[in-house]
Amino acid sequence: MTLKQKLDTKQRLTLEDGIALYDMDLLELGKYANIIREEKFGKKTYYNVNRHINPTNICKDVCQFCAYSSSRKNPNPYAMSHDEILDTIENSVKNGIKEVHIVSAHNPDTGLDWYLEVFKKIKDKYPNLHVKALTGAEIHFLSQEYNLTHEDIINKMIEYGVDSMPGGGAEIFDEDVRKKICGGKVTSDQWLDIHRIWHKKDKMSNATMLFGHIESRENRIDHMIRLRDLQDETKGFNSFIPLVYQRENNYLKVEKDLTAQEILKTFAISRLILDNFPSIKAYWVTSTVKLALVAQEFGANDLDGTIEKELINSAAGAASANGIAENEFIGLIKNSGFIPVERDSLYNEI
Numbered sequence: 647m648t649l650k651q652k653l654d655t656k657q658r659l660t661l662e663d664g665i666a667l668y669d670m671d672l673l674e675l676g677k678y679a680n681i682i683r684e685e686k687f688g689k690k691t692y693y694n695v696n697r698h699i700n701p702t703n704i705c706k707d708v709c710q711f712c713a714y715s716s717s718r719k720n721p722n723p724y725a726m727s728h729d730e731i732l733d734t735i736e737n738s739v740k741n742g743i744k745e746v747h748i749v750s751a752h753n754p755d756t757g758l759d760w761y762l763e764v765f766k767k768i769k770d771k772y773p774n775l776h777v778k779a780l781t782g783a784e785i786h787f788l789s790q791e792y793n794l795t796h797e798d799i800i801n802k803m804i805e806y807g808v809d810s811m812p813g814g815g816a817e818i819f820d821e822d823v824r825k826k827i828c829g830g831k832v833t834s835d836q837w838l839d840i841h842r843i844w845h846k847k848d849k850m851s852n853a854t855m856l857f858g859h860i861e862s863r864e865n866r867i868d869h870m871i872r873l874r875d876l877q878d879e880t881k882g883f884n885s886f887i888p889l890v891y892q893r894e895n896n897y898l899k900v901e902k903d904l905t906a907q908e909i910l911k912t913f914a915i916s917r918l919i920l921d922n923f924p925s926i927k928a929y930w931v932t933s934t935v936k937l938a939l940v941a942q943e944f945g946a947n948d949l950d951g952t953i954e955k956e957l958i959n960s961a962a963g964a965a966s967a968n969g970i971a972e973n974e975f976i977g978l979i980k981n982s983g984f985i986p987v988e989r990d991s992l993y994n995e996i
């Protein structure tokens with residue numbers, strides 16, 4: 647069966663198929679991805695009203711691609727207090743946020759109790775606010791610091807009010823590339839196993855992929871297929887989020903940005919390979935708002951949220967420091983021919 651026959655009859659695609667899709671004409675590839683997108687969501691594009699909080703940039707790890715950690719090229723170490731976090735949330739709740747998204751560096755001083763206490767304080771004050779917190783990488787870091795298992799940390803997260811897990815820390819699963827860009831942090835198998843444990847607690851999470859650095863196209867498809875295998879097993883992922891690598895202020899010497907065509911093809915291919923993932927998210931922070939809007943035609947059905955403030959990718963050159971207003975977000979989606987639908991963190995329509 648040819649690749650086009652497989653696409654026409656919606657067969658599951660292999661690693662080789664995924665690599666070959668990059669050679670397909672962009673618009674033809676987009677057409678196939680858009681067929682699946684429209685079958686699942688029609689013209690709806692999801693967004694949520696959320697606030698990102700990055701409590702500290704002091705980090706024990708030394709990822710080559712990182713521009714955020716103060717132990718890399720960022721000269722401004724900081725750690726927020728619980729009161730600062732709660733004040734931030736109070737302001738954002740007034741703006742109507744439904745979710746707080748808390749991810750951070752691996753700071754030994756903001757340890758497990760520090761996190762658990764702030765989760766409890768947030769939940770006590772705002773019981774209806776969805777707390778999405780701690781990536782697989784952070785969970786692994788805490789488990790090592792406290793000599794606990796991943797499941798021990800996960801049980802505590804649930805006990806103290808974490809509702810879902812973000813998808814960060816996945817980077818690229820290929821072990822050789824991973825060693826070069828973030829050796830020493832959570833391994834691919836550990837990352838996948840942490841999400842497996844989380845899903846088996848009847849909890850949902852997201853999955854990311856950092857691309858556009860030193861990885862190959864094959865590495866990207868391999869990454870997607872490892873996620874697809876886990877999703878077959880647990881059905882616990884809400885969305886896949888391809889994150890475009892930002893080149894500024896870090897130690898990975900990548901000469902060129904990815905072309906818009908390569909980025910759009912990667913969105914479209916992820917929609918086709920990840921046949922068991924409900925949502926493909928064009929995270930405007932790393933792809934730019936304009937390309938995220940175009941990605942709606944290439945399989946993406948979710949543009950993430952208003953964010954309000956974001957420090958991790960903006961440190962590496964992304965134009966995301968100050969978020970985007972909700973009415974502007976709605977206008978942009980409408981003007982691009984799609985129907986904006988606010989969702990909650992578990993993809994229920996609001």
Ligand code: SF4
Pocket residue numbers: 705706707708709712713714715750751752783828831
């Ligand atoms: S990517 Fe995360 S874990 Fe790696 S150095 Fe940066 S803050 Fe630390």
